[in-house]
Amino acid sequence: MLDIKIVKTTKPKEKPKKDHPLGFGKIFTDHMFIMNYTEGKGWHDPRVVPFDNLSLSPAAMVFHYGQEMFEGLKAYKTEDGKTLLFRPEMNAKRANNTNKRLCIPEIKEEDFVQAIKTVVKVDEDWIPTAPGTSLYIRPFIIATDEFLGVNPSKTYLFIIILSPSGAYYESGLAPVGIWIEDEYVRAVRGGIGEAKTGGNYAASLAAQVKAHDEGFSQVLWLDGVERKYIEEVGAMNIFFKIDGVVVTPQLNGSILPGVTRDSVIALCKSWGLTVEERKISIDEIYDAYKTGKLEEVWGTGTAAVISPVGKFRWKDEVMTIQDGKIGELSQKIYDTITGIQLGKVTDTMNWTIEVK
Incomplete structure (x- = not known):
């Protein structure tokens, strides 16, 4: 167990008003965790301190070689006033899978979860408690060695910041349009697609801009070899x-093993549905679209939970799903997962952990 030192701010920020739109990832709390x-020596000096800027050398390796991860x-x-986390041990396991791939030192899963619980308890x-809101938690690790050479760093920072947030998509549960990128x-496979690291997201930006210019919210990626098999949004x-x-x-090595993905598979199987990976x-x-067999499409992720897909654009073809409306199963999955997260639905899966 970590011996976490807590230093509370003497200048607390003004919290957002209840009727103030939060957006996503724009507002940050009073404190952060650092280790x-x-x-x-290993991981040492775990502490909760006032949220503040970092001081890093311009030569810090994270800036030059991208050795970093996040969750x-x-x-x-x-x-009834309880604070719940949803499957944080899954994030801890995935973090260490990313760490292995990027040559970042692993963190004990129980220490990872303890750090999250501690900083969440402080803040x-x-x-937020308005419908559709939550406290987004962003753990991340950065390489800090002052060295211009391609090697694993010898020093790192593990940091957790918190952000009260609304819906990831401004449209909420309204079905989104997806651009199929070819x-x-x-x-x-063999690269870093299954790792939760910034390089994957930087690589997606050019296609994302193209999709937005065409009026679509997200990009659906095809495999990088044959350009025919669907991977992820x-x-x-x-x-x-x-x-x-x-x-x-x-999961094939180039697809992120999502926590919500795993949860959806487990729920669908528990409801007696046939699930194929x-x-x-x-x-x-x-x-399937042309023959009328494509009944529903949805994305899954921590930020959006469930995001129904209303249409696809593939080359010159636009496929409209469910007349652009959310499907019955998509709605049931969303209601069940968010209900468990908020303590409104009985957690028969034992997925939530109370912060005490």
């Missing part, structure tokens, strides 16, 4: 309901 790593999860306030009164490539995993069967791309070609999706 150092030094080669030969994302949320804290929720229940009607617990920042958790020019740019996000990741390939820019910030989400993707699901299809085809002729009564729930289908999602199998397998390779899915864009041609199969198009054929």
